[in-house]
Amino acid sequence: MDLRRDYFLDRWVIINPKRGLRPHQFTHKPNPGKAKKDYFAPGNEMTTPMELGRVGTDKKWEIMWFMNKFPAVQTDGDYTIQRHNKFYTFSASYGWHEVIVETPSGTKQLYSFTKKQVMKLLRVYQQRIKDVRGKEGVKYASLFKNHGPDAGTSIAHSHSQLIGYNLVPEIIKQKLKKSRKHGKCLYCEVIEAEKDSDRRCFENEMFIAFTPYASRFNYEIWLMPKKHISDFSKLNPWQLDQFCDIFMLILKKLKKIGCSFNFYFQNYGKMHFHVEFCPRIATWAGFEFSTDTIINSMSPEEAAKFYRDK
Numbered sequence: 001m002d003l004r005r006d007y008f009l010d011r012w013v014i015i016n017p018k019r020g021l022r023p024h025q026f027t028h029k030p031n032p033g034k035a036k037k038d039y040f041a042p043g044n045e046m047t048t049p050m051e052l053g054r055v056g057t058d059k060k061w062e063i064m065w066f067m068n069k070f071p072a073v074q075t076d077g078d079y080t081i082q083r084h085n086k087f088y089t090f091s092a093s094y095g096w097h098e099v100i101v102e103t104p105s106g107t108k109q110l111y112s113f114t115k116k117q118v119m120k121l122l123r124v125y126q127q128r129i130k131d132v133r134g135k136e137g138v139k140y141a142s143l144f145k146n147h148g149p150d151a152g153t154s155i156a157h158s159h160s161q162l163i164g165y166n167l168v169p170e171i172i173k174q175k176l177k178k179s180r181k182h183g184k185c186l187y188c189e190v191i192e193a194e195k196d197s198d199r200r201c202f203e204n205e206m207f208i209a210f211t212p213y214a215s216r217f218n219y220e221i222w223l224m225p226k227k228h229i230s231d232f233s234k235l236n237p238w239q240l241d242q243f244c245d246i247f248m249l250i251l252k253k254l255k256k257i258g259c260s261f262n263f264y265f266q267n268y269g270k271m272h273f274h275v276e277f278c279p280r281i282a283t284w285a286g287f288e289f290s291t292d293t294i295i296n297s298m299s300p301e302e303a304a305k306f307y308r309d310k
């Protein structure tokens with residue numbers, strides 16, 4: 001299991017044949033009538049690796065997290081990046097890969113949770129990010145959720161994942177570098193521009209959500225604090241409550257669309273923290289892969305109307 005760099009580009013690949021052994025509850029589309037075993041259900045804990053923590057009591061958990069049984073990265077091997085020659089740069093596929101099961105229910109999805117439940121989950125997110133990024137050899141912790149078969153999930157039971165590994169991703173390095181000029185944050189300026197644009201969607205005292213100017217996905221939407229906050233894990237309870245309100249509004253809208261989606265936290269260094277939600281309606285194809293230029297069939301202005309619509 002290796003982490004390998006492209007011959008010349010800062011583009012990395014985890015070579016991991018074991019990931020191919022994951023159980024799949026979906027062939028392609030979910031078929032609730034014929035769901036296979038729910039590995040994350042209470043009573044099936046013995047089928048998952050040892051529990052790392054839980055919200056709830058000894059007898060009954062509400063949220064539980066454990067190491068991924070089919071991890072993309074593992075804490076064995078050497079995490080230092082090595083170079084065999086000018087073309088082969090690699091390390092062990094090193095890191096920490098956790099699964100956070102968000103509910104004991106095998107059918108309830110995150111967008112149907114009560115606010116109380118979502119708040120509990122967000123506090124777990126805060127704690128797990130803080131914990132995992134402090135692990136030996138971990139340079140970046142990525143918290144994300146895959147919902148639905150077109151977003152890459154293999155288990156229908158509502159869960160999120162956290163991967164901490166030995167690289168700061170190139171995209172994060174670039175965002176950090178380009179969004180900070182002379183100590184100032186350009187995301188803060190973007191928010192100023194977008195809050196009065198026809199891409200604005202939701203806003204409260206502390207947070208804003210808008211469809212980004214160059215949206216890559218149909219209905220792509222970003223959620224950000226309105227003032228400069230660089231670390232989600234440091235939001236205080238009131239700030240987290242404000243975050244939760246808009247987070248839930250977005251999830252309810254995604255439920256309405258009824259598509260698969262990913263969301264992921266962009267949380268690193270002094271960068272303005274944000275969460276990006278990417279509905280997976282279209283499939284990227286030859287042009288996107290060959291040029292890194294994305295064709296999006298829906299304008300963000302149109303998407304924002306949908307989000308604003310009561």
Ligand SMILES: [Zn+2]
Nearest residue numbers: 185188228272
């Ligand atoms: Zn900022």
